Structures are given as structure tokens and as C-alpha cells.
Amino acid sequence: MASKFLMQHPQFKLLIINLAFTAWLLAVAILLQQLATDHPVQWDMTQNGNNSLSDSTVNVLAQMPGKIKLTMFINENQGDMQQAARDFVATYQRYKPDIRLIFIDPEKQPEQARKANIRLNGEMLVDYGGRRERLSQLNEQAFTGLLLRMMRTRNQLVRYLDTHGEPSLEGNREHDLGKFGRQLRQNGFRLEGLNLAQASKIPIDTSILILTQPQIDLLPGEIEKLLHYVAGGGNLLWLVDFGPLHGLERMAENLDILLTPGIVIDPAAEEMNLPATWALGANYPPHVITQNFNLTTTFPLARSIDWEESDAWHRIPLAEVAPRGWLSHNIPEDKPYFNSTQDVPGPITIALTLQRNINDREQRIAIVGSSLFLANAYSGNGGNLDLGVGMVNWLGHEEIFISPRLRPVKDDTVTLSKTDLGILNGSLLVALPMLLISVGAVLWWRNLRHAQK
Known part of the structure; x- marks a missing residue:
């Protein structure tokens, strides 16, 4: 009876089919919504990763007990900027829910803005652990870098020699280490140059001394001050060049270090269309600094770091390179070749750490056979900066901060001409709706014909 009725009235059959399909679609939607609630999954497709955080940031948040208070001074009528700030902070709140964000309109509450010494609309105050910092740029690199600085309670001072033509940690020339210095500042270290000729000794508040390649001879008295610093248990990063x-x-004699003349030749670098005089670091011996470190590093004009066996120090190789290469006695002018009478076959150790207990504390030293790997011209290659900052964190006894550096902010500005904008608007406002209407009409016509058969 029912089938006969449906045969005589096809429109009811079509209605039943549509209702059944709608009910099925709603059931699937409800099921998917429940699954999304119980098992949330996100994909960040933005170039800058605006909607997700790097592993380094997640690691930082996991090590921050206590609440973080964010106070943003912004005009009330700038709702778009406020929403952008909420969205940005929300990515952090997923991992640390006790981050609190509040807004203050400096025009309506000028006294609070004056007391906080606010100079820019959109400036943010960050309060954590009784400390306060200012944030004027809202991106992961700036904000997480600020949190790192606030986490550091020791406020360590890094000094470096800069009166003998050494590369400067605050310079902008290609061979300077300015980018490395800025990365150290971002991670909460203080930097200060040191003139050994004027100082009676290396100051006691020096947490780490960075020694790079001098271009002129050091005075005998300066050498004595350096040796006295090491003998007293001072931590040292020595970047020694060919x-x-x-x-x-x-x-070198004092540390039982052997600096064999020559530079490393690495065929693997040539295979990557790089100069053969660049040594590539890819496999690292086990060390706290390189734990979970899977980035390639490049060491231009690297020299070998070897040592004499003794019980004075505990030594751990940090980087071994050129397993198919060799240590060349001279810098090759043409295509390099292995000279069996002069050259030393690889692999070559080019970075080494030393440790010992002295004066009731552990002294740490790191030696790398290339300062160029942290020079402005080369520090952006692979994981060079990560390795450099990791070494300084280790030297400062703050392994907790050793992690890959924060991802840089890329330019995400999209510029469209009037023609491009017109095409885009026409596609979204006219073409796409017409396409959907056409597809719907075709599907409706096919269903109607099928029901009439």
C-alpha cells in the first residue's frame, strides 16, 4: 500500500529521501562535533605559524610555575588589534591556562598609563614572579624571548675580549659575532666587552668569558690574567681559528689542548654545493648540549681540536666532522686533494668540552675550532646559532634553557593590485555562489527525475 502510494506521488518519495539524508547528515555532524570536542586536533597552515607554538616555546611554558599577567594598553575603539592580541595569547593559554590578559584604554585611564610609563599604543606589560618587562612587538620570537629573560634569576654576565682586533659580539661586520650576541641578549644574558690591559684582573662577576681570535699579540700580562681566570675555575668559550x-x-698548553696546523676539507660540503673548506656537522657525540639536536651546522675554515690524555680534565668531543674528508696542511687554492704525506684523514674533532671540579664547584670550558661558524656572514646557516647559544647555556650551568632557537618571524604581508582585488572579489561574491547554485540545481533535477521513474 505504502509503495503504491509513493509510486503515485513521487514528490513524497523525494521528500522522504531528502529528510532521511538530512537526518543522516545531522547525525554525522553531531558525531564529528563530539569527536572534535573529545579529541581536538589542529593544523596550522600559516607561514609564520601564527596559530601554533614551536617546541622551544612549549618547553619554556612547561618550566614556568606561577601566573603570568599581561596588561595591554590600547584604545577601546581598536577592536581588531584587541582581537589579534586575544588570538595570539590564546595559543599560549593552550599550554599555560593561568596566563591572564587584560586591556586598559590609555585615553579613559590616563593615570594608569602615566604610572606605567606607556609610550606606545598597544604596548604590553608582562608581570611574572615579581618582575616586570615591556613588550612592543606581538610575535612568538619577541614574547617567548621575553619570558626566557624573566625566567633567568641569575642575570649572568658574559664578557668578551675586543681590544686585539677580535670579532665583536656587538658588531655588524661580516666577521663579527653581532647576531650571536643579540641572540644571547634575547635569551637573558648580559654582554660586556673587556679590556685586559686596563683591568687588574678578569672581574669576579664574569659568569662566562668568550675568547675569539686576536689579530695582534696579547701582552704577557694579559696572558697571565687569562691563565689566572682559568686556574681559578672561570668558565670559558674559546673560538680558535686557523x-x-x-x-x-x-x-692551549695549560688546557692540554693540541692544535694541529691545517683546516678541515669536507667532501660532503662540496656535494651540497658549498666550499670544501666548510665542514658540515650532522652527527654529534652524546652531550647535554647536543641532546635532541638534529640540525646541520657549518664550520668554515675549521681547525682540529685534539688533546693530550690527562686526569686534570674530563673531556667530551662535541662535534666530529668530515668522516670522508681530511685535515689539510694548507688552504687549497684549486680543487682539494688528499696528500698522504702531510694531511690527516677524517673524522676530525673540531669542538670539545672540558669539565673539572675546583673550588667546590664545576668548571666548564668549550673550545671550537672556528669562530666563523658564529660570524654574521655564516651564523644563519643550519643550527649554528642554536649550537652557540646551547654552549653558552651549558657553560652557565643552565641546561634547562638548551633548546632549538625560536623560529623567526617572516613577512606575511600580501599586496594585491586593484585588478587582482577585483578578480578575487568577483570570484568570491559572484562566481563561487553561482557555481554552488548550479551544482545544487543539477543535483535537484537529477533527484527529481529519479523519483519520477
Whole structure:
């Protein structure tokens, strides 16, 4: 009876089919919504990763007990900027729910803005652990860098020699280490140059001393001050290049370090269309600094770091390179080749750490056979900066902060001409709706014909 009725009235059959399909679609939608609630999954397709956080940031948040208060001074009529701030902070709140964001309109509450010394609309105050910092740029690199600085309670001072033509940690020339210095500042370290000729000794508040390649000889008195610093348990990062040591030979002897003349030749670099005089670091011996470190590093004009066996220090190789390469006695002018009478086959150790207990504390030293790997011209290659900052964190006894550096902010501005904008508007406002209407009409016509058969 029912089938006969449906045969005589096809429109009811079509209605039943549509209702059944609608009910099925709603059931699927409800099921998917429940699954999304119980098992949330996100994909961030933006170029800058605006809707997600890097592993480094997640690691930082996991190590921050206590609440974080964010106070943003912004005009009330700038709702778009407020929403952008909410969305940005929300990515952090997923991992640390006790981050609190409030807005204050400096025009309606000028006294609060004056007390906070607010100079820019959109400026943010960050309060954590009794400390306060200012934030004027709202991106992951700036905000997480600020949190790192606030986490550091020791406020360590890094000093470096800069009166003998050494690369400067605050310079902008290609061979300077300015980018490395800025990365250290972003991670909460203080930097200060040191003139050994004027200082009676290396100040006691020096947490880490960075020694790079001098271009002129150090005075005997300066060498004595360096040796006295090391003998007293001072932590040291020594970036030693191929070429004359200008008096630092005594430092190598004091540390039982052998600096074999020559530079590393790495065929793997040539295979990557890089100069053969660049050594590539890819496999690292086990060390706290390189734990979970899977980035390639490049060491231009690297030299070998070897040592004499002794019980004075505990030594751990940090980077071994050129397993198919060799240590060349001279810088090759043409295509490099292995000279069996002069050259040393790889692999070559080019970075080394030393540890010992002295004066009731652990002294740490890191030696790398290339300062160029942290130079402005090369520090952006692979994981060079990550490795450099990791070494300084280790030297400062703050392994908790060793992690890959924060991802840089890329330019995400999209510029469209009037023609491009017109095409885009026409596609979204006219073409796309017409397409959907056409597809719907075709599907409706086919269903209607099928029901009439």
C-alpha cells in the first residue's frame, strides 16, 4: 500500500529521501562535533605559524610555575588589534591556562598609563614572579624571548675580549659575532666587552668569558690574567681559528689542548654545493648540549681540536666532522686533494668540552675550532646559532634553557593590485555562489527525475 502510494506521488518519495539524508547528515555532524570536542586536533597552515607554538616555546611554558599577567594598553575603539592580541595569547593559554590578559584604554585611564610609563599604543606589560618587562612587538620570537629573560634569576654576565682586533659580539661586520650576541641578549644574558690591559684582573662577576681570535699579540700580562681566570675555575668559550694564536699558545698548553696546523676539507660540503673548506656537522657525540639536536651546522675554515690524555680534565668531543674528508696542511687554492704525506684523514674533532671540579664547584670550558661558524656572514646557516647559544647555556650551568632557537618571524604581508582585488572579489561574491547554485540545481533535477521513474 505504502509503495503504491509513493509510486503515485513521487514528490513524497523525494521528500522522504531528502529528510532521511538530512537526518543522516545531522547525525554525522553531531558525531564529528563530539569527536572534535573529545579529541581536538589542529593544523596550522600559516607561514609564520601564527596559530601554533614551536617546541622551544612549549618547553619554556612547561618550566614556568606561577601566573603570568599581561596588561595591554590600547584604545577601546581598536577592536581588531584587541582581537589579534586575544588570538595570539590564546595559543599560549593552550599550554599555560593561568596566563591572564587584560586591556586598559590609555585615553579613559590616563593615570594608569602615566604610572606605567606607556609610550606606545598597544604596548604590553608582562608581570611574572615579581618582575616586570615591556613588550612592543606581538610575535612568538619577541614574547617567548621575553619570558626566557624573566625566567633567568641569575642575570649572568658574559664578557668578551675586543681590544686585539677580535670579532665583536656587538658588531655588524661580516666577521663579527653581532647576531650571536643579540641572540644571547634575547635569551637573558648580559654582554660586556673587556679590556685586559686596563683591568687588574678578569672581574669576579664574569659568569662566562668568550675568547675569539686576536689579530695582534696579547701582552704577557694579559696572558697571565687569562691563565689566572682559568686556574681559578672561570668558565670559558674559546673560538680558535686557523692561523697564528698571537700568544694564546700558553692557553692551549695549560688546557692540554693540541692544535694541529691545517683546516678541515669536507667532501660532503662540496656535494651540497658549498666550499670544501666548510665542514658540515650532522652527527654529534652524546652531550647535554647536543641532546635532541638534529640540525646541520657549518664550520668554515675549521681547525682540529685534539688533546693530550690527562686526569686534570674530563673531556667530551662535541662535534666530529668530515668522516670522508681530511685535515689539510694548507688552504687549497684549486680543487682539494688528499696528500698522504702531510694531511690527516677524517673524522676530525673540531669542538670539545672540558669539565673539572675546583673550588667546590664545576668548571666548564668549550673550545671550537672556528669562530666563523658564529660570524654574521655564516651564523644563519643550519643550527649554528642554536649550537652557540646551547654552549653558552651549558657553560652557565643552565641546561634547562638548551633548546632549538625560536623560529623567526617572516613577512606575511600580501599586496594585491586593484585588478587582482577585483578578480578575487568577483570570484568570491559572484562566481563561487553561482557555481554552488548550479551544482545544487543539477543535483535537484537529477533527484527529481529519479523519483519520477
